[in-house]
Amino acid sequence: MRVGIIGGGPGGSVTAATLRTFGHEVHLFEAETFPRFHIGESLLPCNLPIYEAIGIDIKTFTNHNYMPKNAAFFELVGKNRVCRFPFADGLPGDPPSIFQVERAKFDHMLLQQAAKLGAIVHSPVRVTKLDLPERPGISPIIHHDGGKPGGDEKLTVDFVVDASGRETLIGRQLNLIDQEGDLKRAAVYGHVSALPLVKGAERGDIVISKSPIGWSWQIPLEEKKWSVGLVLKREAIVKGGTPAEVFRNNLIHFPEFKARLGDQLPDPVRSTPNISYRVRQRVGNRWALVGDAGGFIDPIFSSGVLLATRAGWRLGQTLDKHGANGNLGEWGRTTDHDLATFFSFIKLWYDGHFIDNLFFADHREPSIYRGIISLLAGNTTNLDNKFLAMLNRRMQAHKTKTLILGN
Ligand SMILES: Cc1cc2nc3c(=O)[nH]c(=O)nc-3n(C[C@H](O)[C@H](O)[C@H](O)COP(=O)(O)OP(=O)(O)OC[C@H]3O[C@@H](n4cnc5c(N)ncnc54)[C@H](O)[C@@H]3O)c2cc1C
Known part of the structure; x- marks a missing residue:
């Protein structure tokens, strides 16, 4: 099978x-020449087994410092209230x-790593258009610029994976994007030098500060390089001046x-002025959307890279098993489940004081505490997770609009 993949972010590469x-x-x-800047720097533990499966083990990570x-x-x-969730306190297996x-x-x-395993990487080469057949038996055609502005070259493939991130190539081409579930948030961010450790936190922890007007992240990337950012209501960012002004003025x-x-x-x-968007269809005739190309919600729980990675990993296996014309329904459902689970968790974060009581309580019920950690690690399917069960019940009781496609 010949597969064409658009985008060399985590979704496309995995x-x-x-495959x-x-x-x-x-x-x-x-489209871009790597290395290039990208936001999304805090990973979740459940990424690790997938990277190991494609040949990137923990030693590779430590070798890269x-x-x-x-x-x-x-x-x-x-409020002088803090809480720390060490992943080691999660549920067995995470x-x-x-x-x-x-x-x-x-x-x-x-x-x-994808190239080392034999993927043919065309870069910097921009995909400009796709011919997507409506009937089975006809192959999709990828139009690309061949690395030259205005260029028009073609490649016929058996299957197309759109992992183009927020560019959402197929979503735009087929007019599948809408703002349903839009939390109307935007972000301003950048890198600074070292920050002092917060009392109670340990070296390497991501620090999230929750304020009535939004939240901020502080992520140590190296000893002397930290990623910092503010997530605020979109109006505050769009109408607040330059990104630097918005950042400075909202620190108050x-x-x-x-x-x-x-x-x-x-x-x-x-x-990033428009954080959330939804794409109505994840799978079509000989095409599928992976990662941000299939929708994005909010980065509060650092789920984006995991969702892209896991969708790509599962899609590779599913395509191998069922072929380019095979049924991708189960893949679509599990991928939507991942997105919907994080969506409900994120809704909790923005829902009044519910999360404040849950996260910052003096006494947390141990099974709920461990369940929160398991989900923070990225495990969306553990049936023993009481917090996940509670989240599902709440989602159903409140009839939370999820991003589950087809619902
Ligand atoms: C403010 C903010 C903070 C975030 N923080 C986190 C975090 O801490 N942790 C986390 O896990 N996630 C975070 N995310 C989310 C994370 O950035 C994304 O979910 C993740 O990068 C998705 O990976 P992807 O492979 O789907 O897309 P991307 O990583 O965006 O990769 C897509 C690639 O496709 C290429 N491309 C696009 N169009 C074309 C084309 N036409 N032809 C060829 N190539 C093309 C692009 O150049 C790009 O390299 C954050 C997001 C935002 C907005």
């Missing part, structure tokens, strides 16, 4: 590497740690974080 482990012909098109991440740490702004990564370096590593709402920054400010400050 799909490519997985190569089964010996399929893979052409991956990446990525920062180990053993816990997620949260603080309630202005990996106890992972890494914080500078995506320029990390995405390059994944792409190189995060006094603890502001104090830790001292006189440091990221330079440059980048922004």
